[in-house]
Amino acid sequence: MSLFTLRELFFLWKLCGANVETILLKNDVIRLSPPVMTLPNVIVEELRLFGNEKGRHFYTSRAVFTLPDSNLVKKFESIDASLLLPSIELDGPDVRESNETIQSSIVKEKNVSYQAFRMIFVKKLLNAGPFKQVELRKTVQFDIPPMLRSRVWPSLLKIRPSDTLDYDKLDTESEHVADRQLALDIPRCHQYDDLMCSPSAHDRLKRLVKAWLLTHPQYVYWQGCDSLAAPFMILNFENLALGHACMTAFIKKYLHNFFLKDNSAIIHEYLTVFAHLLAYVDAELLTHLSEMDFIPELYAIPWFLTCFAHVLPLHKLFHLWDVLLLHDSSFPIFVGLAIMRQLRPSLITATFNDAILLFSDLPDLSLSRVVADSLHFYSKVPPSCSFREHKGPSDGKRILKNYIFSK
Template sequence: MKNSNSNSNNHREADPKKESTLTSLDSRFNQTLRNVQGLLKGRSFPGKVLLTRRSDPLDNSSLQERSPNNERSFSDNDIGASEHMDKSVEEDVQSTSTPDDNATVNKLKSSFSNIENTSKEVQKSTMGARATDSARVMKFTKELSGSTVILETLRELAWSGVPPYMRPTIWRLLLGYAPPNSDRREGVLRRKRIEYLDCVSQYYDIPDTERSDDEINMLRQIAVDCPRTVPDVSFFQQVQVQKSLERILYTWAIRHPASGYVQGINDLLTPFLVVLLSEYLKGSVENWSILDLSPEQISDVEADCYWCLSKLLDGMHDHYTFAQPGIQRLVFKLKELVRRIDEPVSRHMEEQGLEFLQFAFRWFNCLLIREIPFNLVTRLWDTYLAEGDALPDFLVYIFASFLLTWSDKLQKLDFQEMVMFLQHLPTQNWTHQELEMVLSRAFMWHTMFNSCPSHLAS
């Protein structure tokens, strides 16, 4: 009996510790849940936090060496926004909880924990600084210096931005155009460039008498669209640049007869042209001249652009076939996701009779190139290309985050005002910081919803 009593006492003494541990875990999880629920209800994002796909810890030694003017951890205000949440958020969570919600919470608990841990990382105020900090550059350099590049590691690094001077090499690798094995890389690129020249000679450098009527009409449409490509960047108005665009687009269209040329593909070519030309032309794009390059250099860039565009579109081919069913499917998913995340703005748009196809079709068709300043496009495409085959589905989350940037504004507009607003979004003064916030929210919503597709069921 004595031993039994002793065991009973020990059991009772252990209970408070166990309860304390459980209480602490529940408290931390509930705090994260309140933060996320607050965001889903349209509240401001807590702190200037960049949620990235990287899992590696920051180098503390490098942080100590950096100037506080260029980088900071959370300020008092940031912490206040994150830790001292309004009581109304907690009340909202408690009042709107349902058994189904609780089941979903259990499924997503590990995802929320990852979000909570990631959100505590020290972040830079702009992506431009983050992409070029010494610790990240060293990781890219180490990965590229090996005999074989581990693409999954490279994707993890590239998702948060690529140093500009490394983009040509890294984009070729991410797209699968250049092989991961460094010994084979030069030979493969040389062979593919010769193959492109053969295609141009066979399909483009021929008289119109050898083309069908459809091919003549397609070439004329491309010739009309090329001067309209990124009209606010003078570099693209140079005659030789437009001829390069024309050759690439026509050759691609002839070799992909299922889709042919579709307006909007010309926009998708421009990030590749700028990035791959940056190996030869330095400084601002506005000051570039294509005439500074030799014919051989222009030919190599054209070939690389052609193959990179081909690799990109291989993963979303039904976006550009007849009736563009791939885009229509993603627009429907976008509508459902917005309804789940921000029901008030979704309901308002529906009441006003605004269809998502009326504005989002162009977003998917041109991948937001026409919606944001061109100097931010290459940063956005770092994330696009890092997503690989998963890009089409991830676009839905990026575009939902992009749209809901103006949630409060949209709810105050009628149909005509919304149409005008969405066609001329006020992004002309955006910096890397605004773009990073869009990507941060997209990453979090993807983490939450992608593993629970029933949330997006009609």
């Protein structure tokens, strides 16, 4: 266990089936009232509650309580010790390439032994710094351990320590022209997530977006910026300077000039390339949509303006961006093509109104299929077909070698 930090051990402990709230309730460390007994007497305006304050109090014990670790200890005892001591020099990035590596990301995240091994191996590559950057990219093509995503993403985005220095100099408390829209958007941003619905998260997300606007005066706030910033705020909740650096690098690479006050040329070019590629991979579907004047401007702008952060739940978005960060700025277009392929059975016979309803409330998408189809299109479509005049200066070359994905 000495190989892991306390935070990592807690993550593995929860994977073993333990639940903090259940244990504390069972041992009377915390006490909850029945929901019906917590209702206020009056609710006015924006959910301001009056009356029955005592019923809504949260009672806790001040005593120190030690959480049981027997399940985690037994799990570690059952793991082959050699798997927890991999060598990045002898084993290489393809170490433990087995059936586990081609399972879906959701399944792998629930596997205690696999997560323990991956955390140790990826941490070794991260600690080696730029000397193992190539090996790191090859390794995380399988998956990124959730507990190390906050370290892997900055590495993939090539964040330098100096990139975080200017954040503390920014005045994110004073009034800003975007404050009014942020006050409307942030309370609606991914509110199904426990962290995102907290006042602390609302405050930090507002500060992060304002910091990015202050450092990029040529850009303006577009609806969806809050959703785009949310993953970086969550991963760097205690280090917004790093979150700001990651968000800046991400937008520079994948959304160059998307947030100009007049971004019509950039958006038009992006959607035109998307339409051309859709014709390339599924001419029948594009013809059907074009005949009823259902153009990409009606449904795809929120996709590409936020790299799907505005339309996908966070747990799926994290996995999608794990793959996205290994590719160039054209990859979101191929993600869009993959989504269209998955929606094809409904779209190919849809009327205009049916299509509008479908995109206004997207069905539950299979992320493994989206990723697999995206990589397939990315590897088969000639790079010249996805060329854009307005792509960012930090964009790289399109390279795809032996990427692992599952259907």
